[in-house]
Amino acid sequence: MAIDPQIAQMLAAMPTWPGVRHVPLDILRKSVRESSIAIPPAADAIIGRTEERLVPRPGGEIPVRLYWPEAEGRLPITVYMHGGGYVVGDLDTQDMIARALCAWGDSIVVSVDYRLAPEHPFPAGPEDAFAAFRWAADNAVELGGDPDRLALAGDSAGGNFACAVALMARDAGGPQARAVINIYGPCNCPETETPSALEFADGPLLTQDDVSWFWEQYLSDPAQAEDYRASPVRAASHAGLPPHFVVTAECDPSRDDAEFYAAKLADAGVTVEAKRYAGMVHGFASWVGFLPGAREALKDAGAFLKTHCAA
Template sequence: MPLDPQLEAMFAGQPEWPPVRNFPVDALREAVRSSSTRLPPPPVTLASVSDRTIPGPAGDIPVRIYTPEGAGPFPIITYFHGGGFVVGDLDTQDMIARGLSGGAGSVVISVDYRLAPEHKFPAAFEDGWAAVQWAAAHAAELGGDAALMGVAGDSAGGVIASACALLAKQAGAPTLAAVLNWYGPGIHPIPEEGSAIEFANGPVLRMDDAHYFWELHIRDESDYEDFRASPMKAASHVGLPATFIASAECDPIRDAVEAYGPVLEQAGVEVEVKRYPGMVHGFVSWLGFLPGAQAAMADACAFAQKQFAAVRQDA
C-alpha cells in the first residue's frame, strides 16, 4: 500500500526532515515544538483545560487537565505524549489530548514527564506511574470516577501507558479498564526485520532515529530487559486491561508495535490491533486535518467507551 495521497502531497512541498543525530537536543526539541504547535487543533469543545503540577518522585510534575462537556463523574484517562523520551511536552500533543477528552468523554490528564538525556531510564516511567496513582487518588476532585480509569499514549507515550498497566497489575491498584496505545512498540531494541528494513529510511521516522533516541534514554543495554522498556518481556500479561493498539503502515517500528497484540491475546487479554493504511509514524498528531488520524482517534475512543460501559454495567 503506498503512502497516503494527502501525506504524499504534504511531504512533497516540504524539505526532508534530517536525521535526528544531526540536531543538538535543544534544537531538536525546539524544531519539534515549533512544527507541532503550528498544527490545527481538532474541532473539539471542552468544558475546561487547566495546567497544574502534581507531586512526583523527583519533584513536581507539570500536567494539563482536560474536562469534557456534560455531567460527570467522567472516566479518567492519564495520557503520555510521544517524542522518543527525548522531545515533546504538554503543547506538542495538545491536539491528541483534546481529541481524546472529547471523543472518549473523559477527563484527560496529560503528563509532562521527565525527558532524556538529562533524565535517563526509568525517570519517564516513574513519573508516569506517579501520575496514574495521583489520578486515582484525586478522581473525585477532578470530576472523575476512580472506578473508570484508563491510560493512553502515542509512540514513547504508548510504551509508558503499557508499562503503567503492568505496574498497576503488579501493585493491585488502581484498576484500569483500558490501555490506548498509538504506535508504541512492545519491545526494545526494535528487531532489525520486516518493517524496520522496509521503512528504514522513513518517511518521517528513520530506524536510526529510533535507535538514537534510545541511546540517549537508556543507562546501558540491560535496561532493555526491564518490562517498562519492553512490555513484551514482562513475566506475565494475564489480567491486564483491554488494550487498543494502533500502528502506521509506513512506519519502521510497525512490526514491533503490532507484536505486542498476540502476546496479550495469548494471556487472555482483550486486544484490538489496527493498522492504518498509508500512515506514517506520528500521524495521530495531524488529527486536525488528516482522515487517517481522525479514524485512529475515533477507534481508540470507541474502544475506551466500550470498556468503560462494561465496567458500569458490572458495577
C-alpha cells in the same frame, strides 16, 4: 505499500531532514515544538475546559494539564503520555491528541509532562507516568471523575509508557485501569530487524536510525532494555492486564514491534483490538485536525474508551 496521498504531498513540500542524530538537541526540541504547536486540533473535538497543575512524584513534582469534556456527571479519567522518542515533546506538542481523547472518549484527560532523556534517562519517564496515574486515582472524586473508571493512553514513547504503567499497576496491586490506548508505541527496544524496520528503514519521517538514537538517549545501560518498564513485551507475564487498543501505521519501521505486542497480549488472554491504518506513517495521529486517517484512529480510540469505561 502506498503512502496516503495527502501525507505524500506534505512530505514532498518539506525540506530534507538530516535525521535526529545530526541535529543538536536544543534545536531538535525547538523544531519539534514549533512544528507541533502549528498543527491545528480537530475543530469538532470540543471540550469544556483545561487546567494546569503540579502533581507529586518522589523527589519533585510533575506538570500536568487537565482536560474536561462537556459531558456531565462522574466521568472516566484517562492518563495520557505524549510521544517524542523519550527526548522531545511537552504538554503542547500533542495537545490535539489529548483534546480528541477528551471530547470523543467523554473522559477527563490528565496529560503528563514527564521528565525527558537524556537529562533524565530510564526509568524517570515511566516512574513519572505511574505517579501521575496514582495521583489521578487518588484525586478522581475531586476532579469530577470516577476512581473505578480509569484508563491509560499514549502515542509512540507515550504509548510505551501507557503499556508499562498497566503492568506496573498490575504488579503493585492497583490502581486498576479499565482500558489502555497504545498509539504506535512499539513496546520493545528493537534488537532484531523486523520486516517493517527493513522496509521503512529510511522513513518516511521516522527512520530506523532515528529509533536507535532515541533509545540510545533513553537507556543509560543497554541491559535496561530487558526491564518491562522499558520494553513491556519482555514482561514475564501479560496475564491480568486490562483491554488494550493498539493503533499501528502501515508505513512505520516500528509497526511490527507494536503488532507483536498486541499478539503477545492476546496470547495471554487479554482483550485486544489492534488496527493497522493504511497509508499512515509514524506520528500521524497528531494530524487529526486535517488528516482523515488520524481522525479515524482517534475516533476509534474514543469509542474504545467509551466501551470499556462505561459506568
